[in-house]
Amino acid sequence: MTIFGASGDLTQRKIMPALYALAFRHLLPESFGVVGVSRTEMTDEEFRERMRQAVIDHARDEFSTEIWETLAGGMHYVAANFGIEGGEEELVAALKDLDETRGCAGNRVFYLAVPPEAFDDIVTAMGRSRPANGWTRLVVEKPFGYDLTSAQELNELLRTYYDENEIFRIDHYLGKETVQNMLVLRFANGIFEPIWNRQFIDHVQITVGESLGIEGRAGFYEKAGAVRDVVQNHLLQLVALTAMEPPIDFAAESVRNEKVKVLKALHTPGPKHVVRGQYGSGYIEGEEVLGYREEADVAADSQTETYVAAKLYVDNWRWADTPFYIRTGKRLPKRETTIAIQFKRAPHPPFEADLESPLRPNVLLIHIQPDEGISLAIGAKVPGQGLSIRTVHMDFVYGGAFRIGLPEAYERLILDCLLGDATLFTRADEVEEQWAIVDAMVAPWRRDRPHFPNYAAGTWGPAAADELLHRDGRSWRRH
């Protein structure tokens, strides 16, 4: 595996700890080797030491010298500048050398852990020098473009040198255990699928909340905003997984075909169905935090959205007229990703008149992070005199049911890539459909200047987001 951007944060926090976890479980082939590539000058030994520290700091398993030495034995580093003609030659030579010394047989994984500006040079240089034998897989980190046009250009670039089945676009949300479990929940349990439709489901709410701010990433965030950072990828992928039809099997193409159908069926939300916000100062965990415009390197009059809520419709037979409310934001009260399936109320509860408060609808809650699991809210009679009904939760919590640690998303995704299984990776047409929706959402934004900030840090977003649901006689579920 060649990691471009080997001196970067992603390599140290995610990729290398994931490789170590795979090595720890003996899931890497014996001939596996890692070549780190970046512009920084470093020796092999310095690179190994840096990666060793990354594993100690970020891996989920205890540090084993034996495991580390096995992994580090195949680890090398090449400083390269792909912006100049022939900048890749030293790397190509090192890879050939590894083929001979470790028996890699020309099999390559190129992992692009670099900013998108660097994609062109690296993809072109490495694409031109593909080995004659073995397989090659290209792992691409988001953002996959900035809009539909740039995404199409990127896809075109990638396909110049690689087939679609060689391209692995990572959306790490898809590697999370609970996201995969949603497919199992839906398609391995006979009780859910018959009621997974407009006749029984009132609406769906998907929340991707972060309590953190932009954490010094103003350069990226000022350009991206919440819609490009989260809605275009994670949120729309979660919508697709929730709404998709049963695939004929769990093969990559079958699953991705069904997701694309949902994305194609998404009704473009009009301006009234989209709310954007930007946080002002407020409190997180009792501590006063700055507003977005006061963050380092953010423009004092920035119009970048740190919050987006939208009402989406999937225009198909299963979901017609069933709204999918989505929201994401920075500096919300808690870090939480959930999918809430709210069912319609019981049609004629015979005891409604006797109750202190109206019956609440059933909600199937899929917790993606933290506290991975599933819970079902049901009404139950309070024991004793009279008829008092309370909402109680039936919980399935991963940690309590399975006594094994959940793998990090990157472990699953890297292993799948090594095995050539692209099920949990995003295909080009998915990316383009997602951008088409986002482009339509943001198009009206060019014409107005919203009054930002419009929500305080530590709250659940602007009042207009509440109004979006109140207009429909609904409200965001309580977190």
Add this chain to the structure above:
Amino acid sequence: MAVALGSIREIEHELGQLRDASTAPGAAPLLRTSVMTHIAWVPERWAEQARETLLGLAERHPSRTILLFPSPDEPDDVLEGEVDFRCFVRGGHEKEVCSEVISIRLCGRRSAAPASVVVPLLVPDLPVFLRWRGPLPFGAQELEQMVDVVDRLVVDSREWADVRGDLARLPELFHRVAVSDIAWGRTLPWRAGVADLWPDVRDAAVLRVAGPEAEAFLLQGWLSGRLGREVRLEHERAGEVELVEVDGREARIGRLEPQTSSDLLSEELEVFGHDRIYEEAVRSFSSAPT
């Protein structure tokens, strides 16, 4: 001694660890149960009573309990959290039912923004009760924030130094949150006793109460509110309500079973909606002459 948890993420992580550790290999997981989030705001002087109350409560109201201990005078602005599981064997069952207890000391300026600490820890979709120990600091940031994130505020007006003044201001909160008063709960048998004096009580002019100030005022407010006119209060201080008379006629009650603080709080946690009679009593009181 366990290391204090300094962030919500650490608290969540520790809860997950406890949950995992509570399940024996091969055994069915423990039942983790919550029917509400129960928050207690506990200034230092109330800490011991709050813990005692909690001990008697969890079995009856399995909840995620969040105990907030404000320590504004601490020099560092930090959180110091601890988490614990309280497990109870249900009668006739082998399985234990467990509830989570999260204790957080809010040090320095962290005590001024408690809502931002508890909101991430609320159990989704379930009602949130707040037991506020001691006087209500009307207008203070900590109370204002908390009122907006809970469904029900439970107080005990017996704990207030200025009962009359605080009852007069309490209606300011009624449109924002349902309020329960444990002192009000204690007056229930006496209210029933006064009601038994019907129809004579219709013409009541003087209510005489020997008991704590809070209960005396609440009884006065209640009777005034129910009759739609003012009833004069004659009050004698006592540790518990010992006597209630209406125009010289004693309200008779059955033998009172001793109730612990847990019993009293437990009763308030059963109630969900607004208690309109209580609100009327307080409003009536607040407009009564001193």
